[in-house]
Amino acid sequence: MAYTFMESDTHCLLIAEVTMIWRKPDSGDKFAPYKNPLTYLHLIEFCSHWDYYTVRNRATVSMTHQSVPGRTITDARGFGTASVIYRGQTYAQEQVLLYHGAGYPPRFVVSQGGRVLPQGMNVQNLGDRARFVSFNATATDIICYNVGTSSDADLPALTVSYDVLVFKDASEVPVGPQLPMFWATDTRAIMGRGRFDTNTTTMRRGTGADSPFFLALAASFDFDVGRMRVVLPNGSIITEPGYAGGFTGAPFQRIFA
Amino acid sequence: MSRSFAMTPERMWLRNAAGIDVFDTDRKAFNLIPEAALTGTVSLVFPSFMTSGAQYFYSSGSLYGDGGAPFAESCSTVGTIADQNWGPGKAINIAPIYLGAVPAGTDYLDVQATFVRTAAPDLLLGSIPVLSSIQENRWMSLFDNAVVLENLAAWKRGVHFLLNGGGVYAALYQSAGAQYVKFIDSRTDLFVTYTPATPPFPATIHWRYRSHQPDACSVAYSINLSSTWSVTFKITPGRFT
Numbered sequence: 418m419a420y421t422f423m424e425s426d427t428h429c430l431l432i433a434e435v436t437m438i439w440r441k442p443d444s445g446d447k448f449a450p451y452k453n454p455l456t457y458l459h460l461i462e463f464c465s466h467w468d469y470y471t472v473r474n475r476a477t478v479s480m481t482h483q484s485v486p487g488r489t490i491t492d493a494r495g496f497g498t499a500s501v502i503y504r505g506q507t508y509a510q511e512q513v514l515l516y517h518g519a520g521y522p523p524r525f526v527v528s529q530g531g532r533v534l535p536q537g538m539n540v541q542n543l544g545d546r547a548r549f550v551s552f553n554a555t556a557t558d559i560i561c562y563n564v565g566t567s568s569d570a571d572l573p574a575l576t577v578s579y580d581v582l583v584f585k586d587a588s589e590v591p592v593g594p595q596l597p598m599f600w601a602t603d604t605r606a607i608m609g610r611g612r613f614d615t616n617t618t619t620m621r622r623g624t625g626a627d628s629p630f631f632l633a634l635a636a637s638f639d640f641d642v643g644r645m646r647v648v649l650p651n652g653s654i655i656t657e658p659g660y661a662g663g664f665t666g667a668p669f670q671r672i673f674a
Numbered sequence: 675m676s677r678s679f680a681m682t683p684e685r686m687w688l689r690n691a692a693g694i695d696v697f698d699t700d701r702k703a704f705n706l707i708p709e710a711a712l713t714g715t716v717s718l719v720f721p722s723f724m725t726s727g728a729q730y731f732y733s734s735g736s737l738y739g740d741g742g743a744p745f746a747e748s749c750s751t752v753g754t755i756a757d758q759n760w761g762p763g764k765a766i767n768i769a770p771i772y773l774g775a776v777p778a779g780t781d782y783l784d785v786q787a788t789f790v791r792t793a794a795p796d797l798l799l800g801s802i803p804v805l806s807s808i809q810e811n812r813w814m815s816l817f818d819n820a821v822v823l824e825n826l827a828a829w830k831r832g833v834h835f836l837l838n839g840g841g842v843y844a845a846l847y848q849s850a851g852a853q854y855v856k857f858i859d860s861r862t863d864l865f866v867t868y869t870p871a872t873p874p875f876p877a878t879i880h881w882r883y884r885s886h887q888p889d890a891c892s893v894a895y896s897i898n899l900s901s902t903w904s905v906t907f908k909i910t911p912g913r914f915t
Contacts, residue, residue, distance in 0.1 A: 426683040428699055438686060438699065455710070458779035458913040462686075462699045468706035468784075468910065507805055522813035524786060536814055537807055537822025537832065549825050553812035562809045566827070587708070606678035606688040613697045615678050615690035621703040622914060627694070634782070636820035636834045642757040643828030643851030650818075659828070659851060662759075667818065670914070673701070 421599075428462070432599040436465040436609060465598060465609035470524065470620030472674055473585035474517045477578060482541075482548060483510050485565040485572040505546070505568040514552065515559040517583045522554035524584040526674075527561075529577070531629040532649040535637040539647055539655050541565070546572040547657070552581075559583060582674055584620070587612060623673035632672045639664030706784050706912040712774040712842055715906045717792070720831050721768070722900040723850045726756035753897060754852060761847035770836065770843035776911035778840060784910040785816040785835045789823060793902035804829065804901070823903055828853045831901065835909060842909055 420433035424447075430438045431451055439450040440460045450457035454464055461467075490503040517523060526533050529540075534550070540563070541548035548565040559581055565572045587609075596611040607614045623630060631650035638647045641662035647655045650669030679688055688697040697703065760766040776783075790811050795804045807825040808814065814821065816835065824831040828851030836843045 423681065425681050425686065428681070428684075428686055430681075430686060440699070455707070455777045458705070458707075458777060459915070461705055461913070462702060463697065464705065466708075468708050470704055470706075503799070503802070509805065511809065522786075524784065524815050526815065526817050533817045535818045535820060535822075536816055537825060545827070547827075549807055549822065551808045551814065551821070553809050553814045555812065560809065560812065564805065564807050564825070601679035601688075603677045604691055608688065608697065613688055613703075615688055615696055618690075618694065618696050619703055621696075621698065622701045624701060627701075633818035635818060635836075636832075637818045638820065638822065638832070640761075640830040640832070640847055640849035641759060643826075643830055643849050643853070645822070645825070645830055 434598075436463075436598050437461065438463040463608060463613070465612065467612075468587045469609075469612045470582075470584045470674060471587075471612055471614070472582055472617050472619065473519065473523070473589075474515060474583035475581065476515050477580050478514050479576060479578045480512055480514070480561065481574055481576045482512075482550075482563045482565065483508060484574040485546075485567040487567045487570040487572075489569045505566055507564060507566045509562065509564045512561045512563070513558045514561040514579060515581050515583065516557060517554075517559060518557055519583070519585070519589065520556055521586065521589070522556060523586060525552070525554055525559050526582050526632070527552045527559070528580045528582075528630065530652065531631060532652040533630075533632045534579075534649070535633065535647060537638070539645065539657070540577055541572065541575050542655055542657065543572065544658055546570065548572060548575060550577075554583075582620075585611075618674055620672055620674035623671040625671070628671055628673035630672050630674065631669050633667045633669045635667035637667055702914055704782060704784075704912055704914045706782075706910045707777065707780075708910060710777050710780075711908055711910040712776070713908050714773065715904060716771060716773065716844065718771070718833055718844060718846055718903040718905055720846060720848050720901045720903070721760065722795075722898055723755045723829075723848070724758055725897065725899075726754050726852075755850050755899070757851050759849045761849075762845045764847070764849075768846045768848075770838075770845040773835075773842045773844060773907070773909065775841055776837070779913060780837060780840075780911040782912040782914045783819055783835060783837055783842065784912060785819050785907065786813055786909075787816060787821075787835075787905050787907040788813055789821070790904045791823075791901060792904050793900065795899045795901050796897050824901065833903075833905070835907075837911075842911075844905070 423430045441447045450460045485508045488506045536551045545568040550563045600607045633650040641660045644657035644660035646660050646664050648666030686699050687695045820834040822832040831848045834845045
């Protein structure tokens with residue numbers, strides 16, 4: 418089997434049918450992580466047979482979510498005193514956020530102001546009126562689904578700007594010839610048949626110097642007596658009136674993609 | 675060595691023409707392990723919220739004007755639910771659902787899932803549906819491993835996918851605040867007409883209601899506020915530290 422091996426003081430690169438970059442163990446066989454990567458997860462920097470968040474589409478999209486008219490209905494059943502007053506109504510709206518054309522529902526993230534949004538995020542909070550958004554993927558599009566509820570007053574239309582990143586599955590059939598396992602020139606480098614490619618980016622840990630982008634590592638919301646608090650990663654807090662819990666947010670990671 | 679790939683004694687990187695390192699051993703990528711992915715379908719059963727008594731509305735009047743006969747009476751019951759919080763670590767526990775094991779050293783989960791509600795709560799107040807807050811049967815990337823499934827003004831349901839001790843769990847959370855949820859219009863049951871013998875009849879009727887006479891206002895009501903969601907998941911474990 419043909420292979421190429423390089424090493425530095427701290428890392429090894431082995432280019433073969435399975436290509437890998439790993440940090441050397443503190444002691445023992447330096448090839449142990451290559452032989453048993455699942456035992457040495459913390460030392461593996463790259464494995465050509467694993468998946469990565471390789472960016473295939475990115476866009477910033479401004480969209481307007483529809484208004485929801487206010488409504489009051491009095492249901493006076495019985496003779497006078499027995500009645501129920503219904504306030505408000507709910508509209509749901511499906512809007513295409515981005516055409517990606519992958520042919521399968523890909524992984525993606527949607528963020529706002531550098532903070533990745535939780536699914537079910539409150540983007541409009543007017544006390545007795547609110548709007549929540551979630552996002553999903555079809556084989557062709559990333560969809561924004563918003564649910565708005567009015568009271569006896571309207572829920573106004575809202576224009577929001579979303580940043581969306583769509584990631585390429587490793588199994589996606591390449592356009593044109595298969596990319597090389599490892600290849601580098603002065604202007605372009607490829608690893609793992611495109612899992613890393615200097616023509617695009619792949620999501621990794623970020624630093625203050627290269628990214629203002631934050632990802633929550635656990636749920637960003639909490640419920641209390643039927644109300645919700647959302648704490649965006651390293652960002653703002655949205656609390657529905659009546660919430661009395663003590664949620665302060667999940668751990669988060671600065672990321673670059 | 676090219677300018678796009680480089681290594682120093684303690685670092686390797688791929689650098690694009692703009693000077694951005696798209697791979698960098700100093701800033702690890704999210705390594706996702708497909709051979710360890712968990713896939714399957716599981717039912718998430720959210721228990722019914724606890725109801726908390728009722729409020730009663732009584733009325734009576736003449737069908738033909740003051741002093742006329744026969745009289746009519748009606749009685750309605752409005753059921754309520756109280757403040758309550760459910761889920762792991764909440765006042766009312768819901769045991770997390772075990773989904774499978776992941777390799778030791780996993781510190782990150784990539785969660786993709788579709789959700790379909792297979793059993794919805796009863797209509798609130800007899801006419802208001804509890805809508806799904808997501809589009810059902812669509813693939814969602816759960817950026818923070820969680821999703822809100824039902825979301826009304828004082829009614830929430832959601833699920834977190836958690837990594838705990840080498841296993842992955844679905845943790846259900848639900849919460850409700852005091853609100854009216856059930857309206858029983860008892861005209862069908864209790865509507866009676868009769869010729870009064872001794873006025874004032876409303877007072878007489880009111881007393882009979884409070885004493886729970888056979889034709890009193892109904893105090894019993896039932897409502898099923900549970901919901902069941904079927905989730906099809908693909909959870910890929912990974913490492914980013």
